[in-house]
Amino acid sequence: MVTTTFDVSSAFDKISFGHIIDEVVAITENPAWGCLLNSYLHGHQIFLDNRHTFRTAGVAQGGVLAPICFAAATWRMGDRLQALTGPYRIRVAIYADDICAKIIANGILGLSQGLKDAVSVIKPWTDRADLHLDPSKNETITDSEITSALLKDHLEDTDIHYIAENTKPCIKWLGLWLTPHNNWRTHIDYAFGKGKRALSMLRRLLVKDWDFSPKLALLAWKTHVIPTLLYGSEIWGGTASRKWYIEKCTKLEAVFARKLFGLPRSAPTDLASRMLATVCEPIWVQARLRFACYKLHKVGSTQAPLSDNTRKILEGWGVDSIDDRETLCTPVDGISVSPPTGVVFNVENGEPPNPPKRSTLCFYSDGSVMLHMDTKANPSTPAPTPTSHNAS
Template sequence: MRSAPSFSSLWMLWGCLGHRVEFGNGASGLADRGGGPSFKKGDRRLCSNYRGITLLSLPGKVYARVLERRIRPIVEPRIQEEQCGFRPGRGTLDQLYTLTRVLEGSWEFAQPVHMCFVDLEKAFDRVPRGILWGVLRDYGVRGSLLRAVRSLYDRSRSLVRIAGSKSDLFPVHVGLRQGCPLSPILFIIFMDRISRRSQGTEGVCFGGREISSLLFADDVVLLASSSQDLQRALGRFAAECEAAGMRISTSKSEAMVLSRKKVNCSLRVRGELLPQVEEFKYLGVLFTSEGKMERQVDRRIGAASAVMRSLYRSVVVKRELSRKAKLSIYRSIYVPTLTYGHELWIMTERMRSRIQAAEMSFLRRVAGRTLRDRVRSSVTREELGVEP
């Protein structure tokens, strides 16, 4: 049986690969990779519903991480505030909070907000490497460091593993590796260049500044105060995407208007009309054209109920499993599913009551009780050591 490499071995590897980066000696022998399809959602029979995941060797991953550590301090100060994907100290909540506050303020003052939720086709897989090297130069990555990055992609080859069998190695000339530690920072630099070049004067006012877009990696929201302004912003963004080798999906990109009355928003990309919707799930949170969060609470309760059903026999009522283990699963899986995005909710007594009822549905089963036992929720919580 093979043992895991020791810390000293990994440290030596880190130093050796750091030397390669320093002198731009290249990633000879590290660029070859394996990969396999990973299902996203939808019809499993459609190839478009799968993404390819790259499986790098350990030295290849370490080399990519060394490069990422060298590149990030150079480019991070140059990336716009609107981008929160793959950045330290930022996450989905930052974008969700900003969008929620923008919509709340606009609703309060009866100002409509026109939005376009943009979907890019196979974003990671379509990045042209020649353009990417130019973007890196513009952002300050030059010399031996740029040569080291290019060496990881030059003459790169891949194979596909499916059902235990492997394909022959084939060359890969476009796209970034999904699963590689270096890819996220390269991608957000690439997207930042597109976003910068497509900026205009359109937007909505929030906190004394104009906000025209929000980005989380390739999840893009364009905002404007009118459909005409939004169409102009979308046209520029689409043109910059096409120039950079990217493509907007007209079937998955959608328009929505937050307004007290029905407002049409006819947006077109490449002559095709984008669908206008009354609700859209952005970064896991449901936004509606009426600005209400009750539907999102309904979705979280439904998702938590689905988790409980899936765990019912294997965890919740399994006698061989200790109560401590069940509560650990409750805290690590059930509660995060139920409360995702709760920082955005304006909690009413009705909403609080429904959330607590969903929690107690799980906890009563852990305690081996039902509603018919007529035991107070506070007693069950105290017995299990779970605070409200």
């Protein structure tokens, strides 16, 4: 087994406008979306040191539509990766410009072939998008040191030798620590380390004469410490059944409870933890809730069946309605969900409807809106003159 990540340098800032438009048109099979995106992408101003210029490539990371445009540009590339076949099995995860591939094979030949096939899909995609991979930021984990050594020897004279040269015991991807054997202990230990540092800061604030009330400390516990500890628990939350995890949570809760309620240091750990449970749910309970909600109400294009291990975990927690979990409200098997009565969405050429309809609301790609054809409102720039590249 080998898991490797691919880093695309400055992807959001450099991705080609033309590539985004071509990919969206190919996905939707509707050229009108290309016209709409062309109008949206071109002409955006960039301000730096009181100077401004116009964006000619890339998308704004802080926008709403921009990340969707970037994700759409990776859609078909992800499909091609998932469709790869050979003496291996491949699983791919793509989040914006972060790509992670896990390849499983019976031997080193299958692993190397899987890596070559994956790069043969990713590299042409970066070329078409005017991007490039950064080999120095590639990270890899394997199931054993023997696999690492054999993979390095087999890829030594190839263009992807950097994959085997960057092998590590564990890697951090999207804030999660990944290990070769799907053991989340490393990630949880790292998260608790961050949580303890945050708790230490809270304890110092409580003893200072800064009017930092216990109520405010409890709020900081709920909004900062807890989210730090539970990051990614939708994936690893099944670990909340383990005794060692519950004990780690109990000890950390006791430390905070002693300071919050003014208990002596000799106060029993279980007592302090249970006192905190009167005002805040235990950490391990929240981890279970997040994991169960994600598994029972997972949103996606298909309702994937729960694995036997996940089903066993949820049943052990008392979930007795697994087969009746929430169904998706998205088109499945060609059955489309009807929109609200009387609401119709059209991507057109930017010309106002003729004759005008009192019930029509036209949105233009620069953010302006034309209501009832006689009232104009715009959050930022002057209302546009309808042209062939705007969309209503």
